[in-house]
Amino acid sequence: MTxxxxxxxxxxxxxxxxxxGTNLMEAATNNLVPGIDADCGGACACATCMIYVPDEWTAKLPPKEDMEETMLDFCEHAESNSRLSCQIQVSDELEGIRVTMPVSQH
Known part of the structure; x- marks a missing residue:
């Protein structure tokens, strides 16, 4: 567990x-974290699981794939450090990661 x-x-x-082995979106929804709606169930098709990842954690994550970039392009509150939590796999390397959610997801 991480x-x-x-x-x-x-x-x-x-x-x-x-x-x-799960992803951050599943970690949030499994624990009833408000603000991660995951309307598409993790199919990278809605961006209702957007998070902001602090710069110090970026190197530990895989780069954004084209589909994720496309979905983030449609997000009103997207920033350079925005990611879709459904695209980030949980591993020991992420122990203690702190991610924030945009005001649009409350």
């Missing part, structure tokens, strides 16, 4: 134990 902290736009934190 500890992941999801932070809502208002600063409310949700610390969860995420199962390695």
């Amino acid at each position: 500890k992941v902290i999801f932070i809502e736009h208002d600063g409310t934190e949700h610390e969860v134990d995420a199962e390695n």
Whole structure:
């Protein structure tokens, strides 16, 4: 299990134990974290699981694929550090990662 902290736009934190091999979206939805709606169920087709990843964690993540980039292009609050949580696999390397959610997802 890997500890992941999801932070809502208002600063409310949700610390969860995420199962390695799942993705961050599943970790959030399995633990009822508000703000990760996952309308498409993780198919990289809706962007309702967008998160902001701190710069210090970016190198530990795989690069964005074309489909993820396309979905993020349609997000009103997308930033350079935006990712879709359905595209990030949980592993020991992510222990303690803190990700935030945009104001549009509350």
